[in-house]
Amino acid sequence: MPGGNHSNVTEFVLLGFTDLQELLFVIFLLIYITTLVGNLGMIILIRTNSQLHVPMYYFLGHLSFLDICYSSSITPKLLSGLLAERNTISFNGCITQFFFFAVFGTTEAMLLAVMAYDRYMAIREPLHYLAAMSHRVCVQLVVGAYAAGNLNALVHTSALLRLSFCGPNLVNHFYCEIPLLLQLSCSDTWLNEMVMAACIGFIITASVLAIVVSYACILLSIWSIRSAEGRHKAFSTCTSHLLAVALFYGSAACFYFHPFSRHAEDRGKTASIFYTMVTPMLNPFIYSLRNKEVRSTLRRATNKLLSCRYSHTSRSNQTEAGTICHSGISRRNKADT
Incomplete structure (x- = not known):
């Protein structure tokens, strides 16, 4: 067919989950609320907190922001679909959802690679770390990650808009994902498949290679540290990032690296839950539980909040007691009179 979007399809039907919809709604809603509260x-x-104004936490703040956006591009529509009798999404809405999902997903993959490089610099050059990872360098790395995310999303979205969709319109998933949309097109999707393979292959190869090389250098640097305590302290700063990388790439690989048969699509839904909802929810807990500085800062903030509340309650009680005492004295004076 000639290029351009000559689609007769005005909406797609997201099959999503057909069993235990009320229970799944409650579970996914709790996950989404936890994601928002934890990352915010x-x-x-x-x-x-001024003590956390260092490169590592600058990147971590952007990771939390991406987790909120990443999850929010999928979860609200999923929740509304679980309550609807027929879960539909307009053609434009589907394309828009995919665009933002691709932007935030790609950016997070690149940011995880940037964070691995940051950990390498912190361990390899501890004395010159803040000079090497200046604010300007951190901003440039983050802007580069966002630029890569937007570029990847624009390429895929532009290639998707050139296709024709003349039916069917059933998407066996809970959001619009490009491999499933290509299956529904009545156009030749060869170019889209090549672009998808090239872009995703490049992003995964570049980000994973950067992470692997960074951690190989980190291991060599840790090996040169003489004291066991120093080696343990150096490696402990990387465990949170390693867990986040394992969750993100492990769950995403379960979806992208399998044939898209009917049975595989059902398994892909489960994998998608992990990297679109569970991983964004767990990331702030991973970093807060595994990081001593975050734990201590969180503990001080909690103690400060509790002390302020206790002080306010004490002042309220003292004011109330003074009022009661004053009224009691007034009543006794009147009685004496």
Whole structure:
């Protein structure tokens, strides 16, 4: 067919989940609320505490922001679909959802690679770390990650818009994902498949290679540290990032690296839950539980909040007691009179 979008399809039907919809709605809603609270809390904690104004937490703040956006591009539509009798999404809405999903997903993959490089610099050059990872360098790395995300999304979206969709319109998933949309097109999708393979292959190869090389250099640097305590302290700063990388890439690989048969699509839904909802929810807990500085900062903020509340309650009680005492004295004076 000639190029350009000559689509007769005005909406897609997201098959999503057909069993236990009420229970799944409650579970996914709790996951989404936890994601928002955890990541917003991490951003506020980093912004308001001067001790966390270092490159590592600058990147972590952007990771939390991406997790919120990444999850929000999928979860609200999933929740509304679980309550609807027929879960549909307009053609434009589907394309828009895919665009933002691709932007935030790609950016997060690149940011995880940037964070691995940051850990390498912190361990390899501890004395010159802040000079090497200046604010300007950190901003440039983050802007580069966002630029890569937007470029990848634009390429895929532009290639998707040139296709024709004349039916069917059933998407066996809970959001619009490009491999499943290509299956529904009545155009020749060879170019799209090549572009998808090239872009995703490049992004995964570049980000994973950067992470692997960074951690290989980190291991060599740790090996040169003489004391066992020093080696343990150096490696402990990387465990949170390693867990986040394993969750993100492990769950994404389960979806992208399997044939898209009917049975495989059902398994892909489960994998998609992990990298679109569970991983963004777990990231702030991974970093807060595994990082001593975040734990201590969070503990001080909690103690400060509790002390302020206790002080306010004490003042309220003292004011109330003074009022009662004053009224009692007034009543006795009147009685004596």
